[in-house]
Amino acid sequence: MRVAMIGTGYVGLVSGACFSNFGHHVVCVDKDGDKIERLKKGDIPIFEPGLNRLVADNVASGRLSFTTDLTSAVPDAEAVFIAVGTPSRRGDGFADLSYVYDAASEIADSLKSYTVVITKSTVPVGTSNKVEQIIRQRQPGAEFDVASNPEFLREGSAIEDFQRPDRIVVGADTDRARNVLRALYRPLFLNDKTPFVFTSRETSELIKYASNAFLAMKITFINEMADLCEKSGADIQDVSRGIGLDGRIGSKFLNAGPGYGGSCFPKDTLALVRLAAEFGAPSRLIESVVDVNDNRKKRMAEKIIDAFGGVKDKTVAILGVTFKPNTDDMRDSPSLDIIPALQAAGAIIRAFDPEGMVEAGKMLPGVVWAKNTFEAVSKADGVVILTEWNEFRALDFTLLKSLLRRALLVDLRNIYNPRDMVEAGFEYHSVGRSSVKP
Numbered sequence: 528m529r530v531a532m533i534g535t536g537y538v539g540l541v542s543g544a545c546f547s548n549f550g551h552h553v554v555c556v557d558k559d560g561d562k563i564e565r566l567k568k569g570d571i572p573i574f575e576p577g578l579n580r581l582v583a584d585n586v587a588s589g590r591l592s593f594t595t596d597l598t599s600a601v602p603d604a605e606a607v608f609i610a611v612g613t614p615s616r617r618g619d620g621f622a623d624l625s626y627v628y629d630a631a632s633e634i635a636d637s638l639k640s641y642t643v644v645i646t647k648s649t650v651p652v653g654t655s656n657k658v659e660q661i662i663r664q665r666q667p668g669a670e671f672d673v674a675s676n677p678e679f680l681r682e683g684s685a686i687e688d689f690q691r692p693d694r695i696v697v698g699a700d701t702d703r704a705r706n707v708l709r710a711l712y713r714p715l716f717l718n719d720k721t722p723f724v725f726t727s728r729e730t731s732e733l734i735k736y737a738s739n740a741f742l743a744m745k746i747t748f749i750n751e752m753a754d755l756c757e758k759s760g761a762d763i764q765d766v767s768r769g770i771g772l773d774g775r776i777g778s779k780f781l782n783a784g785p786g787y788g789g790s791c792f793p794k795d796t797l798a799l800v801r802l803a804a805e806f807g808a809p810s811r812l813i814e815s816v817v818d819v820n821d822n823r824k825k826r827m828a829e830k831i832i833d834a835f836g837g838v839k840d841k842t843v844a845i846l847g848v849t850f851k852p853n854t855d856d857m858r859d860s861p862s863l864d865i866i867p868a869l870q871a872a873g874a875i876i877r878a879f880d881p882e883g884m885v886e887a888g889k890m891l892p893g894v895v896w897a898k899n900t901f902e903a904v905s906k907a908d909g910v911v912i913l914t915e916w917n918e919f920r921a922l923d924f925t926l927l928k929s930l931l932r933r934a935l936l937v938d939l940r941n942i943y944n945p946r947d948m949v950e951a952g953f954e955y956h957s958v959g960r961s962s963v964k965p
């Protein structure tokens with residue numbers, strides 16, 4: 528099958544590479560000429576485990592290519608995906624759909640024979656209808672269907688998520704469109720292990736927002752319970768396990784931390800709040816989630832300052848700045864709230880992140896960037912773990928202690944056990960558990 532993927536951001540690039548790996552011929556299109564030149568040379572603009580290799584293999588097999596010219600990719604394609612960005616609109620938090628609508632107009636001008644135009648970008652309920660209207664207005668005679676097929680990929684494990692998804696959601700109004708989507712996902716459809724949810728386009732669009740909002744709510748819930756644990760002497764790790772073993776609740780996404788970040792949850796929860804209000808069905812629950820999470824990120828700096836007994840003129844070593852491990856993505860990362868607040872309180876920040884420092888360097892002025900963990904902690908007045916990269920999970924505490932001015936660890940991801948830290952001679956502060964001292 529011939530596929531055009533409009534947009535080579537995170538979703539478009541991963542999906543394009545994975546569809547080509549399923550055996551389809553995929554042309555990825557982007558207006559950004561520099562990016563396309565880089566991609567043609569095999570230079571992948573984002574850090575995503577396995578993506579370099581997947582792109583290289585499929586380019587070599589002739590099934591994956593890149594262009595800035597939409598008009599050369601769309602006419603031959605049986606399926607055209609719109610995978611452009613839908614950022615929060617400045618000022619009101621609505622999803623900005625201008626890139627989606629621009630793409631729809633350009634696609635309309637290039638349609639030749641029956642094509643399914645599929646929105647993969649996260650878009651508010653009703654967007655696929657609007658895309659259909661745009662195309663119909665621009666080319667009334669075009670033979671096409673519009674479908675919705677949201678993605679549920681997590682950064683850092685996107686390829687695995689694409690190849691072994693929990694489900695595929697397809698919103699389409701005609702059998703013809705549904706059959707094209709079945710053919711696109713044929714390897715998953717055939718193995719019988721992947722549930723397919725065929726539904727209306729509006730429902731499909733809402734499933735995406737509802738999924739992200741629910742997960743964000745789950746995280747926010749456990750974070751509030753963590754606060755309660757800190758006040759009451761309970762242990763959040765045991766609370767998570769104790770409730771997560773109930774099959775109706777489930778154990779995933781119950782890790783307490785500094786608040787959710789990333790390119791999706793903050794933007795999508797806000798967009799859902801606006802969408803729900805617009806439809807006259809306001810979501811007080813998700814409004815609270817947005818609010819509680821924003822406040823939490825801000826409060827984390829105070830937690831660190833308290834643990835240090837004030838940070839004025841002290842060196843704080845920060846391990847991890849990306850919003851989660853295995854990505855270089857800094858969007859809405861808790862570190863963007865925490866580090867400036869520590870600086871404002873007088874701290875000198877020395878930080879290390881395995882992949883995020885180039886991006887972070889542009890967003891966090893005044894930070895001294897270290898080459899590795901040990902350079903970051905050397906003569907610091909304490910260490911703070913903000914992101915749970917694997918390499919921070921097995922630190923050599925004897926060495927660390929010898930390098931630090933004070934054996935103090937603030938672990939905002941609960942990757943260590945308080946008892947072990949006391950044994951290692953560290954004062955240890957974590958989330959939703961009592962602080963301990965040797």
Ligand code: UGA
Nearest residue numbers: 678679680681682746780781782784787788789791850851
């Ligand atoms: C999220 C969803 O998990 C994907 O299913 C979805 O496709 C994607 O958004 C999207 O809409 O494109 P992602 O943002 O890559 O994926 O990352 P997550 O693994 O969901 O983590 C989001 C944030 O929640 C991170 O800041 C993470 O640290 C935090 N988190 C996650 C917690 O604090 N606790 C948890 O238990 C889980």
